[in-house]
Amino acid sequence: MTKNEARQKIIALRDELEEHNYKYYVLSRPEISDFDFDMKMKELEKLEKEFPEFYDPDSPSQRVGSDLTKEFAQVKHERPMLSLSNVYSEQELVDFDQRVRKLLETGFKYVCELKFDGVSISMIYEGGKLERAVTRGDGEKGDNVTTNVRTIRAVPLKLRGSGFPARFEVRGEIMLPFNVFNEINKERVKAGEMPFANPRNAASGTLKMQDPSIVASRKLDAYLYYMLGEGLPSDSHYENMQKAKEWGF
Known part of the structure; x- marks a missing residue:
């Protein structure tokens, strides 16, 4: 050849x-x-x-990488990665809606999505390629876990199609599906190891491992829910998410 x-x-x-x-x-x-x-x-x-x-x-x-990462470098977020607020009653939800209506001068619609319990992640794409993946950390800076995130097959390394901004950020959750979590725990018990307490902790621990090949074997998944940056396709969150789906997310 x-x-x-x-x-x-x-x-x-x-x-x-x-x-x-x-x-x-x-x-x-x-x-x-x-x-x-x-x-x-x-x-x-x-x-x-x-x-x-x-x-x-x-x-x-x-x-599926083979290089061992000695430590995770701290990276400052381009935009603060704040935590999400919770509501525990109907009245709290009504109060939230009223605050939004006072702040916005135009009409709006809500987009309702499931909240997955995983590890918050910020991913930067430049020229259609994954450049960097950083954990939420303290909201101002987080751990650079790009090498490990690259092993997650639901995360596109190169975007599909066209029309995406030259550089933009996508945020979401890295998580461990229940069926994979249960299989991992079965294997850990067989090996005489302590089972993981829950999928969220297992996902968090896996993402911080130093050997990407082990991370790849854990079969983490990703759900992306937010896009930030200049030159986004639309001012509508929903329309941006539909575009993200076309690009491979």
């Missing part, structure tokens, strides 16, 4: 695997078996090893 043939094959495999990742982890509509996916991944890894000059950090093969 010539270098040019290898390059074309590597590009084709990367594109195909990313497409299958998207359909499996985002749309929940897989088109090939796990075995066929693994075989294509092995073929890609073999070619990348034979032709290291075509290395690309955004390749699907790089989602």
Whole structure:
């Protein structure tokens, strides 16, 4: 195989695997078996090893890292990442609505979404690629966990389609689905280890692990709910979320 043939094959495999990742982890509509996916991944890894000059950090093969992170660097948020407020009664909800109506001079609509109990994350995309992922931390700065977040298959490393801003931020929750949580705890008990107390703590502990390959094996998931930045598609939160879905979130 010539270098040019290898390059074309590597590009084709990367594109195909990313497409299958998207359909499996985002749309929940897989088109090939796990075995066929693994075989294509092995073929890609073999070619990348034979032709290291075509290395690309955004390749699907790089989602499962092997480099150990000695510590997590502290990163200042571009915009403060504040905590969300709770309400515990109907009256508190009514009071909130009244405050909003006093602050806004125009009409508005509410967008209601499920609140997943996970780890808050801020992700910066530049040029359509994931540049950085940072935990909420103290709201002003957080831990740079980009290497670990790159292993989460529901998080696009490269955006799909077009029309996204040159640089923007997406916020959401990194979480551990109950079925995965239960399987992990079964394995921990078999190994004589203490089971995790709950999915939220398990997700938090996993995201802070120093070995990305272990993080990848835990099968974390992500739910994104907020977009910030200049040049967003719309002033409407709902419309921005629909665009985010088109881009692969």
